Amino acid sequence: MSTLDGKIPGGPISEKWTNYKNKVDLVNPANKRNIDVIVVGTGLAGGSAAATLAEQGYNVKAFCYQDSPRRAHSIAAQGGINAAKNYQGDGDSVYRLFYDTVKGGDYRSREANVHRLAEVSTNIIDQCVAQGVPFARDYGGLLDNRSFGGVLVSRTFYAKGQTGQQLLLGAYSAMNRQIARGKIKMYNRHEMLDVVIVDGKARGIIARNLVTGEIERHSAHAVVLGTGGYGNVFYLSTNAMGSNVTAGWKAHKRGAHFANPCYTQIHPTCIPRSGDYQSKLTLMSESLRNDGRIWVPAKKEDAQAIRDGKLKPTEISEEDRDYYLERRYPAFGNLVPRDVASRAAKERCDEGHGVNATGEAVYLDFAAAIVRYGKEQATIKGEDNASESRIKELGKAIVKAKYGNLFDMYKQIVADDPYETPMMIYPAVHYTMGGIWVDYNLMTSIPGCYAIGEANFSDHGANRLGASALMQGLADGYFVLPYTIGSYLSSDIRTGQISTDTKEFDEAEKQVKERIDSLVNNNGTNPVDYYHRKLGNIMWNKCGMARNEEGLKEAIKEIAELREDFWKNVSVPGKANELNQELEKAGRVADFLELGELFAKDALERNESCGGHFREEYVEKSGEQKGEALRDDKNYAFVSAWEYTGVPSEAILHKEKLEFNDIELKQRSYK
Amino acid sequence: MNLNLKVWRQNSPDEKGQMVDYQLEGISEHMSFLEMMDVLNQKLINSGERPVAFDHDCREGICGSCSMFINGEAHGPVKGTTTCQLHMRSFKDGDTIFIEPFRANAFPVIKDLVIDRSAFDRIQHSGGYISVNTSGNTQDANATPIPKENADLAMDAATCIGCGACVATCKNSSAMLFVGAKISQYALLPQGQVEAKDRAQNMVAQMDAEGFGNCTNTGACEVECPKGISLSNIARMNREFLDGSITK
Structure with missing residues (x-):
């Protein structure tokens, strides 16, 4: 066992990144033309990195297994992206985003990385708007925000329930501009099957052309993995069918340490499983917890009657419902972080209060929100004596405007109308906080091999807050890696092209x-x-x-x-x-x-x-x-980074000690 | 339920394909259409036959990978739905279901139901972007207010998932709904104005070069689009194109 060096720059936390950027080695534009970079994966991290590196002048080769970079699974992210803009004037700041993320991650992330993430978060929103990403706006034409779990401010930017899609299409458009200029050579329907190490440095990859089956060699001065998470190890997850760990695992077998693999996010609001043939699970955005109330029948016999199809949820009176999140966590209520919400659902179901035929589901109920919005609208419209049905009608219209596409998706899958009966939800594997170990430069333990976005381990600790995955993917790709990779490549300006004939x-x-x-x-x-x-x-x-x-x-x-x-x-x-x-x-x-x-x-x-x-x-x-x-x-304030030795269970543990100088370690309390 | 499937099988782009019959028993109405295809493939593998190749990935209706022409309709019989979100409750016991690839000259078949839609990417390369570098120094995101109506319309256009149902549905294999959606998104936003004229000219030229047909205002594309992209985007594209042609 050894102790790993995260290469965190010195100085106060709020100045580390600025100082780093001021002193980092740069590669001059003429030399960038002679340097090749391979980027594997074209989601938010890989796509934004490929585009930005190409803008800077590097020759980029980008690879994705899909038939187009636009289909990477970042596209399925629904709810939004966090940024410390404080447009709502509700007390947000870079420090608060940093604090929330470290606390939300249960004090198992690297402070310096998280602060950097919070710092560049505001740039991301500016950049995406400049690219033409159509974020939601209010009637004054300014950007709208909503709130996500684990925080007390509204800092989440969104584009309906399709924020990931819009951000990815933004990164895809930036890539397209570079593909047209010839600065990115795009390899669709290609899968990386190994990383090639020459003289201890990552110098290329072996890829399979998925159409012809041909095995190809590609060389470069550095290899960047933006290959996403490994949630599909659970078979059923909210990941795409093709999402996989292969690229990261191959790098691991070639010397990249794999950090904290056990940190997996089980998302509390997914559509429950319906049968053994099930191939994947579908997420219902966390944004629904802004307005939906989560409950189970307080009486076990009611839960049993529902499971047997003898009782409907709407027939259970208020006093026989257990709004268990509001009961257990009065301060955060339905907006507790994901890990807390998931475990609470499991606890209730294990105790016999679960619904659905399987007993593995809880209710997410919009009836109260519909009435609340309906009354608000009736007041606005001056309908002081609006009937109950009129209030519901007005309320439904507001809920539809906010979450319409999610409700439609639910209806298609479950064949039940969530405007009339509460949704059924259950936790499902969604995101992996663990991943390839990287230092502050986002470099893995293989020199010249980088990991960005969900593929690395660094920013979310043991639990990720909602709307932070999109933030991290784009932060790494647009604003972090393009700086840090220069410090490595600056020593490669005289290397010349890397031969594949070795x-x-x-x-x-x-x-x-x-x-x-x-x-x-x-x-x-x-x-x-x-x-x-x-x-x-x-x-x-x-x-x-x-x-x-x-x-x-x-x-x-x-x-x-x-x-x-x-x-x-x-x-x-x-x-x-x-x-x-x-x-x-x-x-x-x-x-x-x-x-x-x-x-x-x-x-x-x-x-x-x-x-x-x-x-x-x-x-x-x-x-x-x-x-x-x-x-x-x-005893455990460290990152577990595993070195491959041939048998996974015999991997060697290396520790990176986590130091918290700016945040006091406390028990996370959402009560 | 029990089903008779007639599935397009084609081994490679150069070989001739044909419809092949398969019988499936015991399909649950709660399965998605692609889970039904999974069952078929497991059955084929178990009996030593080759499974049916088809594109799919997210299985939640957003990545645009899945295609399939089902009983003569792109993405099957339910409106506003991709194949992966189509469920077997839309079919009856004993139904015969025809499953074919999206067909268009610009979308050659690679294998079985897998098609090559890279023409869509090439159209995007020709102008589907706003030329802005990543610097961290772009203006503040709230510096230019955008009327909500325009932002919402841009969002409606931008929800296109690039699946190609519009092309497969159109009798002319026109890609105008796809191209119109992208041109519209940028035309509706102030950021897109600077390059608007070139964008419409270049993207339309590339669309033509790829071999997509022209629009004859049938409107089938809008009807079959799983994301409900409006025909008005084609009108906006034509306006942008004309504007560019006259004033440039």
Whole structure:
């Protein structure tokens, strides 16, 4: 074990980034023309980084597995993006955003990174507006904001329920401008299958052309991974079907430490599972918690009657409803952070108060909001004697304007009308705070290999606040990496083009080909999904919302056995040299089968509860906070960065000590 | 429910394709259409046959990956819905369902139901952006108020997911709804004004070069668009194009 150096600049926290930028080495424009950078992934982080690096003059090669960069899964983010603009004059500031994010992350993030994130947050909004991103505006033509969980201000900018889409299309448009100039060479339908290390530095990648199956070599002076999170290790998640850990995992196997894999965000408001055939889960934006009230039947017999289809939620009287978040957390109510809300839902369902046929769902109810808005509108319109039905009609129109597309989506999936009966929701895997370890420069432990956005670990600690993923992706890509990468590349101005005709590329390509061949020639009996579902079950049951020592030990063993069975008995139809979607899936699931084991080991060795990592053994035993997560700052205020050794459960732990000079470590209280 | 599927199978761009029949039993009405396709593929893999290739990713109606012409309609029978959000409750026991790729000269078939929509990307390269560098020194986001009505209309245009249903639906394989949506988004915003004339000229020229047909005002694209992009965007594009042609 060693102690890792995060390379945090000196000075007061509010001056670190400015001082860093003032002193960082730059590459002159003529030299940038001779430097190539590979960017893998074209979501908010990868897309914004590729565009900005190309604007600066570097030659960028960008890769995505989708048929167009515009389809990266950032596109599915609904609710919004945070920025410390304080346009609402409600007391927001860079410091407050910094504070909220560190506290929300349960004091397991790197202070200096989070402060930098809060500082550049305001630039992001300016940049996106300049690109033509159509954020919501009020009648005066100025930008509108809303509130998200875990904070007491309104700092979230949004574009209906499609904020991720609009921000991604902004980054995509910036990329398109550079593609047209020839500064970005775009490789669609390509998947990175290895990173190539030459003389200890990342100098290229091996990629598979997903249309022809051809294995290609691409060289560069630096490799940037903006490849997203690994939530699909759970099989069912809100991630896209293709979201995967492969690029990050390959880098890990080549020497990049993997940090805090057990920090996973289970999002409280997703549409519950309906059957075994289910392929993915759909999120209902956290913004709904601004107006929706979460409850379950207070009486178990009512819950049972609902599960049996004998009772409707609208037939349960107010006094027989348990608004458990408002009851347990009066200060934050329905807007507690995601980890707290998710665990509270699980607790109620485990106690037998859950609804839906499965017993795994709670209600998100808009009836009160509809009446509240309706009365407001009636007053505005001067309808003093408006009837109950008129008030509802007016209220529904407001709710429709705010959340219409989400309500429509719910109706399509569940075939139930959320304007009339409360929505059913249940937590689902959504985001991974853990990821590849990076220093302040966003460089991994492989020199020249960077990780940005959800793919890295740095900014959200053990729990991410709502509307902060979009902020971090764009901060890394537009405003951080383009500076920090210069300090590395400034020593490469005389290197010249990197050849792909070397033994390192030969060796990496050979390994990739052998692995593909062994998959397509396996002639096994079980389809890839069979293994993915089994892995997902182990992860959800033993590494999910609540974990304990016994379950985690079992998980490690079971995942190792499943992996062995996979390589013996998986069946991958078709050939290597053609479009073969089962082969793509097989490669990704094979990597998840390794990551899952490291995930469980990380969770096992972190003997505390923090953020999304909840160990049943470590809870407050008494007092006002009884039952809440119990952190252990004395022994666990560090980042766990794992070094690959061949078997995931035998990875070597390196620690980066987390120092909090500007924020006092406290128990998170939302009461 | 039990279903008879007729699915377009085509091994590669150069080979001839054909409709192939498959029977599926025990499909739940709660499944999404793509989950039904997953069941078909698992069945094919288990019997040693090749699964049907189709594009899909987010499965929540926003990435625009999924396509499929279902019973003669882009994204199937439900309005305002992508294939991934279509559920089997829209079908009945014993139904025969025809499943084909989106067809257009500019969208060649790669394999089975997977098509090449890179023409859409190339149109965007020709002008689908505002030329602003990332500097951190752009003006404050609230420096230029934008009338809510224009901002909302720009947002409506910008919700296009680039799936290509408009092209697949149009008898002329016209991409005007797609191109009109992008041109409109920028035409409605002050930031987009500087390059407005060139943008309309360049994007329309690229659209033509890709082999998309012209618009003859049938309006089928608007009807089949899963995001309800309005035909008025085509009118706005024509106005922008004409303005650029006359005054430049």
